[in-house]
Amino acid sequence: MPLISYRDALNQALREELRRDPNVFLMGEEVGVYQGAYKVSKGLLQEFGERRIIDTPITEEGFTGVGIGAAMVGLRPVIEMMTWNFSLLAMDQIINGAAKMRYMSGGQFKIPIVVRGPGGAAHQLAAQHSQSIESWYAHVPGLKVVAPSTPYDAKGLLKSAIRDDDPVIFFEGETLYGSKGEVPAEDYTIPIGVADIKREGTDVTLVAWSKMVSVAMKAAETLAAEGISCEIVDPRSLRPFDDAPILASVRKTNRCVIVEEGWPYVGLGAQIAYQIQQAAFSDLDAPVTRVTGADVPMPYAKNLEHMAMPSPTRVVAAVREVLYLD
Amino acid sequence: MATATTPDHISRQLADTPKATLLDMLHKMLLGRRFEEKCAEMYALQKIGGFCHLYIGQEAVAIGALSTLRPDDVIFTSYRDHVHAIVKGCDPGRVMAELFGRRDGVSKGKGGSMHLFDRKVGMFGGHAIVGGHIPLATGVAFASKYQQKDQVTLCFFGEAAVNIGAFHESLNMAALWKLPCIYVVENNRYGMGTSIERASAIYDVAARACAYDMASETVDGMDVLAVRDCISRAVERGRREHAPTLIEARCYRFMGHSMSDPVHGHYRTKEEVEEQKQQDPIKAYFGHLLAAGLVDQKDLEQFDREAREVVERAIQFAEASPEPSADDLYADVYTEPYGPFRRSEQ
Numbered sequence: 001m002p003l004i005s006y007r008d009a010l011n012q013a014l015r016e017e018l019r020r021d022p023n024v025f026l027m028g029e030e031v032g033v034y035q036g037a038y039k040v041s042k043g044l045l046q047e048f049g050e051r052r053i054i055d056t057p058i059t060e061e062g063f064t065g066v067g068i069g070a071a072m073v074g075l076r077p078v079i080e081m082m083t084w085n086f087s088l089l090a091m092d093q094i095i096n097g098a099a100k101m102r103y104m105s106g107g108q109f110k111i112p113i114v115v116r117g118p119g120g121a122a123h124q125l126a127a128q129h130s131q132s133i134e135s136w137y138a139h140v141p142g143l144k145v146v147a148p149s150t151p152y153d154a155k156g157l158l159k160s161a162i163r164d165d166d167p168v169i170f171f172e173g174e175t176l177y178g179s180k181g182e183v184p185a186e187d188y189t190i191p192i193g194v195a196d197i198k199r200e201g202t203d204v205t206l207v208a209w210s211k212m213v214s215v216a217m218k219a220a221e222t223l224a225a226e227g228i229s230c231e232i233v234d235p236r237s238l239r240p241f242d243d244a245p246i247l248a249s250v251r252k253t254n255r256c257v258i259v260e261e262g263w264p265y266v267g268l269g270a271q272i273a274y275q276i277q278q279a280a281f282s283d284l285d286a287p288v289t290r291v292t293g294a295d296v297p298m299p300y301a302k303n304l305e306h307m308a309m310p311s312p313t314r315v316v317a318a319v320r321e322v323l324y325l326d
Numbered sequence: 327m328a329t330a331t332t333p334d335h336i337s338r339q340l341a342d343t344p345k346a347t348l349l350d351m352l353h354k355m356l357l358g359r360r361f362e363e364k365c366a367e368m369y370a371l372q373k374i375g376g377f378c379h380l381y382i383g384q385e386a387v388a389i390g391a392l393s394t395l396r397p398d399d400v401i402f403t404s405y406r407d408h409v410h411a412i413v414k415g416c417d418p419g420r421v422m423a424e425l426f427g428r429r430d431g432v433s434k435g436k437g438g439s440m441h442l443f444d445r446k447v448g449m450f451g452g453h454a455i456v457g458g459h460i461p462l463a464t465g466v467a468f469a470s471k472y473q474q475k476d477q478v479t480l481c482f483f484g485e486a487a488v489n490i491g492a493f494h495e496s497l498n499m500a501a502l503w504k505l506p507c508i509y510v511v512e513n514n515r516y517g518m519g520t521s522i523e524r525a526s527a528i529y530d531v532a533a534r535a536c537a538y539d540m541a542s543e544t545v546d547g548m549d550v551l552a553v554r555d556c557i558s559r560a561v562e563r564g565r566r567e568h569a570p571t572l573i574e575a576r577c578y579r580f581m582g583h584s585m586s587d588p589v590h591g592h593y594r595t596k597e598e599v600e601e602q603k604q605q606d607p608i609k610a611y612f613g614h615l616l617a618a619g620l621v622d623q624k625d626l627e628q629f630d631r632e633a634r635e636v637v638e639r640a641i642q643f644a645e646a647s648p649e650p651s652a653d654d655l656y657a658d659v660y661t662e663p664y665g666p667f668r669r670s671e672q
Contacts, residue, residue: 062461062495069465105443106434107658165661
C-alpha cells in the first residue's frame with residue numbers, strides 16, 4: 001500500500017468523490033486558486049474548475065448557510081473551514097439549520113453536507129486559533145461528528161461522510177496533515193460510527209481520537225518498556241459513538257484512561273466515562289481517569305502551551321495511577 | 327418613495343392580468359385574513375401553543391409576490407409564515423394541524439407555527455432565527471444556478487433582519503455569483519417593539535442594494551398589484567439573468583408582534599395603528615376590482631364565505647388529527663433510524 005500523508009489522503013477522498021458524483025462540490029476560503037490553506041485541496045481547481053471548487057469571501061456564516069441551502073435541494077457540499085475556530089461564526093447555520101432542518105420539517109429534507117477543516121492546537125497559535133471543540137458539535141442531535149487519527153481513516157471516513165445523507169462535522173487534526181500512513185489508492189470507505197482498536201493490550205484501556213491517538217501510542221510504548229500493556233481504542237466517530245469496543249476492552253483490562261485534547265469541563269471524556277461506569281461498573285478496578293487539555297484559553301508561550309496540552313508523560317502518569325503503581 | 331400603483335398602472339395591470347388570477351388574489355387575501363383571525367381565536371383557547379405571529383395587514387406582500395411564481399419556485403420566510411405557506415400551496419388543514427401540534431401537520435407537529443415546511447409545494451420553511459434563513463435561500467438559488475435550472479428563490483424577512491451579518495454576507499455572494507434569489511424585505515416598521523428608526527442607521531432598506539451593485543426596488547407593500555408588478559420584474563431578472571434583486575415592501579402589521587404583544591404595545595400609538603388600518607390592503611384591492619367592474623359586493627361576500635368555510639374545515643381537520651406518537655419523538659433526527667445514537671442516552 002502506498003505510504004501517503006493525512007493531507008493527501010483527504011485530497012484523494014475529495015478527488016474521488018468529486019469524480020464519482022457531480023453533485024459534490026467544495027466551497028470555502030482559499031480552497032481554489034490558493035489550493036487550500038493547508039493544501040488539502042491541491043490540484044482540485046485545475047481538475048474540476050470554478051463551478052465545483054468555489055473560493056468564497058470570508059463569510060463563514062454565509063457560505064456555510066449557502067451550502068446547507070444547496071444541500072436542501074440535493075447537492076452534496078463539502079464546506080471547508082479554514083480552521084474550526086472560525087466555525088463559531090457559522091454555528092447558527094450548522095446547529096439551527098443543518099442539524100434541525102430534517103426534524104423540524106417532519107423529515108422532508110435531508111442535509112447531506114460535510115463541514116470539514118483542521119481542529120485543535122498547532123504550534124503557538126494562541127487562544128483564538130487553538131481549540132478542540134468537537135464536544136460542542138457532538139452535543140447536538142442531528143449532527144454526526146467524525147475525527148480520524150490516521151491517513152487511512154481520514155480517506156475512508158471522508159468518503160463515507162460525503163456519501164452520508166446527514167450533516168457530518170469532520171475534524172481533521174491540524175498537526176496531523178503531514179503524518180504518513182498506508183492508504184490504498186483505490187476506493188474504500190470506513191463506516192461512520194465504528195471504533196477501531198489501534199493497539200491491542202491487556203492491562204489498561206486508553207481511549208483517544210484524532211491526534212491524541214499518537215500521544216496515547218507514545219505513552220503505550222513507554223509503558224510497554226515497563227511491562228505494562230495498553231490497549232488503545234479510537235472511537236473515530238464521536239457521534240454516533242461506538243461504545244461496544246470500549247466496553248469490551250474495559251471488561252478485559254478493568255481500567256481506563258481517556259485522552260482528550262479539549263477542555264475537561266463538560267468535555268466528551270466526561271460523557272465517555274459516564275457510559276463506561278453505567279455499563280461496566282462492576283468490571284472497573286479503578287475509577288476512569290481523564291487526561292485533557294488544561295482548563296484555560298490556550299497560551300502563546302511555548303512552555304505554557306506544552307503544559308496545557310495532554311502529553312505522553314501525563315498519560316503515563318494517569319495509567320500508573322489507575323494501576324495503583326504510584 | 328415606494329412604487330405605488332397610479333390609476334393608470336392599476337387599469338393597465340387589471341387589463342393585463344387574467345381575471346382568474348385577479349380574483350384568486352382577492353380570494354387568497356381573504357383566506358389569509360380569516361385564517362389568521364381564527365389562529366388568534368385558537369391561541370386564546372390554547373389550541374395553539376408557543377409563539378404565534380400574525381400577518382394581518384401585510385397580506386398584499388405575500389399574495390402579490392407569490393402570484394408571480396411557478397410551482398417549482400422556492401420560498402423561505404421568517405416565523406410570521408402562516409399566510410406564505412397557504413398561498414404557496416400548503417393545505418390549510420395541514421397548516422392548522424401543525425399549529426395544533428398534530429401528526430398530520432405539514433411538519434408532522436415537530437415545527438409548529440414558526441416552522442411550516444412543505445417541500446413539494448416549494449415551501450422551504452418558516453425560520454425562527456431572525457435572518458438565519460437568508461443564507462439558506464441563497465444556497466437554494468446557488469443550486470439552481472449549479473444545476474442550470476431557471477427556478478427562482480424568494481426569501482421573505484422583516485426589516486430588522488437587514489442589520490444582521492448574514493444579510494450582508496448573502497447579498498454580497500448572490501450579487502458576486504449572480505444567483506437567482508429575490509430578497510423581499512417586509513418593512514412593517516417594527517422589529518418586535520423597536521422601530522426601524524431606532525435600529526437602522528438608514529431608513530431606506532432598498533438603498534442598501536447599492537453596496538452590492540444589485541437591482542432593487544421599493545414598493546408599496548399595502549398594494550397587492552404594485553407588489554405583483556415589482557416582483558414579476560425581479561422574477562424575470564432571476565430566470566433570465568440569474569441575477570438577484572432586493573425588494574423593500576413597505577407595509578404595516580395591524581396586530582402585535584406576537585400573541586403576547588397587544589395590538590399597539592408601548593412602542594406605537596393607538597392612533598397610528600388606527601390610521602394604518604384605514605389602508606387595509608384587502609379593502610383597497612377590492613376597491614380597484616370593484617371600480618373596474620370585475621367584482622361586486624356579492625362576489626366579495628361569496629369569497630369571504632368560502633374563505634371562512636376553508637378555515638372551518640381546517641379547524642375540523644386539525645381537531646381530528648391525532649397527536650404525534652411516542653415513536654415520533656425520535657423519528658427524523660437522522661435519515662437512518664435513531665438506534666445507534668441511543669446508547670449515550672440510557
